[in-house]
Amino acid sequence: MTNNEQLNNSPGATLEAGRPQVMLRARGITKNFGHITVLRGVNLDVNLGERVILLGPNGAGKSTLLRILAMLSRPSGGNLEIAGIPVEETRASVRSLIGVISHLTYLYEDLTARENLHFYGKLYGLSGERLEHRVEELLIKVGLERRAGQRVRYFSRGMQQRLSLARAILHQPPLLLLDEPDTGLDRQAAEMLAQVVSEPDDQGQPRTVLMTTHNLERGLALSNRVVVLSAGKIVREAPAQRLAGDEVQSWYYEAIRR
Amino acid sequence: MARMAKIDRPIETGLEKQKEKSALSAYFRVAGQVFLKDIRTELRTKEIFSSMAVFSLLVVMVFVFALPGKLKEAGDVAPGLLWIAFTFAGVLGLNRSFINEKDRGSLEGLLLAPAERSAIFYGKALGNFTFIIVVELLLAPIFSMLFNFSVLRLELLPVLLLGTIGFAEIGTLFAAMAVNTRAREVLLPVLFFPIMLPVIIAASQSTAAILSNRPFDEISSALGLMFFFDLIFAVVPGMLFELVLEE
Amino acid sequence: MATLTKKMDFGGGVTTGKRKFDLSKVLLWTMLVSFPLTLIFILLAPSDFELKYSQRIFYFHMPSNILCLLSFTIYFIGGLGYWRTRKRSWDILMITGLELGVFFALIGIVTGSIWARYAWGTFWTWDPRLTTVTIMMVVYLAGWMLRSSVEDPGRKAALTAVFGIIGFINVPLVYFSTRFFPAGLHPIVFGTNGAAVALEGFMIVTLVISIITFSQFFVYLMIQRIRLENLRDQVAGVRMALNEDEDYA
Numbered sequence: 001m002t003n004n005e006q007l008n009n010s011p012g013a014t015l016e017a018g019r020p021q022v023m024l025r026a027r028g029i030t031k032n033f034g035h036i037t038v039l040r041g042v043n044l045d046v047n048l049g050e051r052v053i054l055l056g057p058n059g060a061g062k063s064t065l066l067r068i069l070a071m072l073s074r075p076s077g078g079n080l081e082i083a084g085i086p087v088e089e090t091r092a093s094v095r096s097l098i099g100v101i102s103h104l105t106y107l108y109e110d111l112t113a114r115e116n117l118h119f120y121g122k123l124y125g126l127s128g129e130r131l132e133h134r135v136e137e138l139l140i141k142v143g144l145e146r147r148a149g150q151r152v153r154y155f156s157r158g159m160q161q162r163l164s165l166a167r168a169i170l171h172q173p174p175l176l177l178l179d180e181p182d183t184g185l186d187r188q189a190a191e192m193l194a195q196v197v198s199e200p201d202d203q204g205q206p207r208t209v210l211m212t213t214h215n216l217e218r219g220l221a222l223s224n225r226v227v228v229l230s231a232g233k234i235v236r237e238a239p240a241q242r243l244a245g246d247e248v249q250s251w252y253y254e255a256i257r258r
Numbered sequence: 259m260a261r262m263a264k265i266d267r268p269i270e271t272g273l274e275k276q277k278e279k280s281a282l283s284a285y286f287r288v289a290g291q292v293f294l295k296d297i298r299t300e301l302r303t304k305e306i307f308s309s310m311a312v313f314s315l316l317v318v319m320v321f322v323f324a325l326p327g328k329l330k331e332a333g334d335v336a337p338g339l340l341w342i343a344f345t346f347a348g349v350l351g352l353n354r355s356f357i358n359e360k361d362r363g364s365l366e367g368l369l370l371a372p373a374e375r376s377a378i379f380y381g382k383a384l385g386n387f388t389f390i391i392v393v394e395l396l397l398a399p400i401f402s403m404l405f406n407f408s409v410l411r412l413e414l415l416p417v418l419l420l421g422t423i424g425f426a427e428i429g430t431l432f433a434a435m436a437v438n439t440r441a442r443e444v445l446l447p448v449l450f451f452p453i454m455l456p457v458i459i460a461a462s463q464s465t466a467a468i469l470s471n472r473p474f475d476e477i478s479s480a481l482g483l484m485f486f487f488d489l490i491f492a493v494v495p496g497m498l499f500e501l502v503l504e505e
Numbered sequence: 506m507a508t509l510t511k512k513m514d515f516g517g518g519v520t521t522g523k524r525k526f527d528l529s530k531v532l533l534w535t536m537l538v539s540f541p542l543t544l545i546f547i548l549l550a551p552s553d554f555e556l557k558y559s560q561r562i563f564y565f566h567m568p569s570n571i572l573c574l575l576s577f578t579i580y581f582i583g584g585l586g587y588w589r590t591r592k593r594s595w596d597i598l599m600i601t602g603l604e605l606g607v608f609f610a611l612i613g614i615v616t617g618s619i620w621a622r623y624a625w626g627t628f629w630t631w632d633p634r635l636t637t638v639t640i641m642m643v644v645y646l647a648g649w650m651l652r653s654s655v656e657d658p659g660r661k662a663a664l665t666a667v668f669g670i671i672g673f674i675n676v677p678l679v680y681f682s683t684r685f686f687p688a689g690l691h692p693i694v695f696g697t698n699g700a701a702v703a704l705e706g707f708m709i710v711t712l713v714i715s716i717i718t719f720s721q722f723f724v725y726l727m728i729q730r731i732r733l734e735n736l737r738d739q740v741a742g743v744r745m746a747l748n749e750d751e752d753y754a
Contacts, residue, residue: 033659034593035742072369073505074591092281096372104363110299122291123371125284167367428671435664439654448650449668452643453675456682463685480685487678494674498667501588505659 021048022084023175023208024069029078031064031232038064040232041078048174049206051197053219053240056229062212065229066179069210070100082175096124099173101193103183105164109153113144113163116152117170124171138166142192158186165189165196172201178211182218190218197222281373288373292381296355300389306354310393314347315400322404332407337465340401340409341421341458347397348390348422349447352429355386356437365437365503375503376496379430383495386433387426394418413468417477420484421461424491428453431495434502460484529728532721539718546711564711566616568719569609570638575723576606577641577673580648584669587662596662597734599669601727603648609723610642633683640679644672 024046031039039061046052056062067073069080071091080087082094107116117135121127126134139145142162152160161184168176181193200206213219220226220240228236300306321339359365368378395418402408429450436446461484464477547564580602586595617635618628629635648668655661 033662034596034738036658036738036745037742067505070370072366076591092284092374093372095370098370100366100370102363102366104366106364106367107362108295108299108364109362110303111295115298119291119295120367123288123368123373125280125287125372431667431671435651435667438660438664439651440656441650441654445651445654448647452640452647453671455640456675456678459682459685483678483682483685490674490678491671494671498588498670501663502667504663505657 022046023048023050023082024210025079025081026065026069027079029065029068029075029080031061031068031073032076038232039068039075042229042232042234044227044234046175046208046210048208050225051207051209051223052211052225052227053223054210054212054227054229055216055219056212060229061232062229063179066177066210066212070098070177071095096171097173097175099168099171099176100179101165101168101176101181102179103181105152105160106167107152107160107164110151112149112151113139113155114148116163117166120167121170126171134170138170142166143188156186157184158189161185161189162192165192169196169201172203174201174205174208176207176209176211178209178213180212180214182213182215194218194222284373285377288368288371288377289381289384292368292378293384296382296385297388299358300385305358306351306389307393309354310347310351310389311396313350314343314393314397317343317346318397318401318404332405333470334466336401336405336407336409337462337469339405340398340465341462343397343401344390344394344421345425345451345454345458347393348425348429349450351389351393352386352425352433352450353436353443353446355382355389355430356433357442360437369503375500378503379434379496379499382434383426383430386430387422390425391418391422394422409465409469411468414465416481417461417464417468417484420481420488421457423488424457424484425454427488427491427495431491431499431502434499438502457484457487460487529725529732532725532728536718536721536725539714539721543711543715543718546714550708550711560620562616562620564715566613566620567712568716569612569616570634571716572719572723573606573609573613573638573641576602576609577645577676578602579727580606580645580669581673584666584673587666588670591659591662593662593738596665597731599662599665600652600734601730603645603652603665603669604730605723605726606645607642607649608726610638610645613638614642631683633680636683637676637680641672641676644668644675648672 022045024044026042026044029039029042029044030037042061042065044065054062054065064073068075069082071087071094082097085094085097087094106120108119111119114135117138118131121131121135136145139148142165144159144163144166147155147159152163155163161181176197178197182190185193197207197209197211209223211219211223223240226236226238226240227234318339321335321343325335356365359368369375371378398409402410429446432446432449432453436442436449439445460480464480464484467477467480543564547561550561550564552560580599583595583598583600583602586592587599614635617638621630621635622628648665651668652661652665655664
């Protein structure tokens with residue numbers, strides 16, 4: 001099967017009318033050290049506006065793959081393109097296209113909510129009024145505008161997660177990578193996560209999302225394509241709509257047992 | 259695949275507009291922001307500063323109690339003791355600088371920033387340099403008082419600066435390494451002391467020479483060594499920092 | 506003929522009866538000759554005029570110090586290689602340099618202090634070379650500690666590489682800095698009978714033979730150490746494959 005056919009057969013391509021725009025293209029991504037192999041040739045295309053959920057048993061390499069895509073880790077082999085830009089050439093600047101949410105909040109406890117957002121905003125080159133405006137807008141969006149002047153140390157876990165959500169979309173990244181984002185989320189934060197993931201970004205473009213999760217139900221609700229990783233390889237792919245209820249469970253467990 | 263790329267419409271990222279020119283400004287921006295953030299956090303919590311100051315004070319007091327007879331000939335031991343106090347205090351502060359980043363995963367947040375990783379190193383090193391030098395400048399008069407032997411000489415300033423720059427460079431790199439290991443607090447001094455030996459020797463020897471009013475010729479080569487050390491390790495850790503932080 | 510083709514099919518090569526060249530075995534045999542030879546030469550070598558019999562420890566001391574420095578260089582080269590390529594093979598080279606370095610530094614320091622006891626009347630002196638070798642050993646040990654406190658193999662290699670590169674660059678600085686010790690710190694002023702030992706012809710021959718033997722030993726240990734690490738990797742690979750079967754069978 002050529003890449004072309006593969007892409008056209010993939011559900012993402014059929015979702016979008018017309019030609020697909022590839023947000024993320026991974027070809028033959030491997031990660032190994034000596035004889036220890038974590039990823040053995042992962043090919044993955046995520047089109048603009050697609051929301052892909054990555055499933056798989058522990059140790060399948062989900063986190064490793066996500067970390068490679070976020071450029072926190074270097075692959076041993078393979079090619080990676082983000083928004084059509086080869087990552088190897090411009091590692092540093094391509095990072096501004098990515099927003100990452102993980103179970104860690106990345107926040108500084110002794111800075112206030114506002115200071116945290118200002119700090120991360122400046123790292124991404126926002127400044128002046130644009131930054132002010134963006135920070136206030138996001139604080140309202142995640143419902144923390146009244147507590148913006150308080151240190152994050154005194155925030156509840158759910159509030160920290162909401163602030164972390166704001167941090168991740170601060171620089172309006174077209175691609176969101178979510179590494180088990182629902183660990184320790186309260187109801188409010190979970191709803192907010194769902195909202196952020198499914199709504200279009202501020203330029204009206206649909207968000208492209210790749211996520212791993214342990215919460216199968218919530219993950220399926222948020223995504224429109226399921227990719228199953230097992231022993232460092234993609235073993236199955238299917239559109240999320242085709243999978244419903246118990247069928248998913250059995251399909252999922254069958255897939256990871258292959 | 260090449261054919262596919264042609265079919266795809268390019269996605270508007272705005273990256274094309276900001277290219278080469280902004281890479282450098284992004285670098286300085288990230289380094290500066292990391293530095294300012296550390297200073298701001300420290301001004302608020304005084305965590306690193308207070309632990310360093312209290313610890314170095316205790317070290318000096320232990321010397322006073324352990325060497326009561328030597329106080330009369332303080333000129334012989336004072337330079338060495340002063341640098342021992344600085345070294346220990348420095349290690350303590352350096353240890354905190356990355357442990358704070360690790361707790362909520364904020365180090366990872368920094369790694370996502372769109373700039374070369376060494377920018378983080380230089381921002382952190384500048385912050386550590388500031389913390390250590392402030393503690394040193396505060397400790398010197400207290401030291402002079404307790405030992406009844408003044409080490410407050412303007413000529414010592416270059417020695418202090420050269421020595422502390424070396425501390426901050428190597429210390430920041432090794433602190434970033436130690437934070438990713440199991441025995442993180444213990445490991446830093448084990449890595450740090452053997453490498454810092456040239457600086458500690460050169461700094462305490464030149465301090466001794468200055469305090470006993472020996473001519474400048476005697477310390478010029480020691481200062482030169484420290485300058486050389488600082489110069490080499492201003493460049494090398496920056497090159498290696500990416501390797502320290504990636505997986 | 507039938508057996509030959511069979512062999513070729515399953516052997517995957519034309520290794521019909523011909524043994525593969527194995528340097529470590531060759532070294533084992535040559536060492537069997539050169540070790541006794543070295544000992545004989547050391548015993549026959551003339552005694553030093555002032556140091557008498559004790560001078561003979563020099564034939565152990567100097568080769569191990571040279572090899573200690575060589576190990577550090579190997580560690581450094583491995584570190585540079587790993588920095589450029591992130592390849593496991595460079596990591597293995599680093600481990601080899603690191604561990605052999607500890608071994609030969611220890612021999613160098615112990616023989617050195619025994620020598621110092623007879624030559625200068627003290628076991629220890631902060632002479633520049635002695636200090637440098639000691640610091641090298643401390644750096645090796647710290648590198649070892651660093652390695653053992655990291656779990657992830659990739660990170661283990663990365664941190665070892667960084668420390669090795671910094672440590673190696675630091676060696677000349679340490680050597681230079683020990684000159685700032687004021688003369689009073691030296692327990693005995695040496696020079697006449699210490700550093701400058703007048704070696705006569707037979708002594709030089711003995712020294713050369715000793716260095717050759719030590720180097721053979723060094724290369725032998727290196728080969729075996731690299732093999733051991735490769736075997737460990739294979740075991741890890743097999744174990745991983747087995748675990749996968751357990752989990753998803």
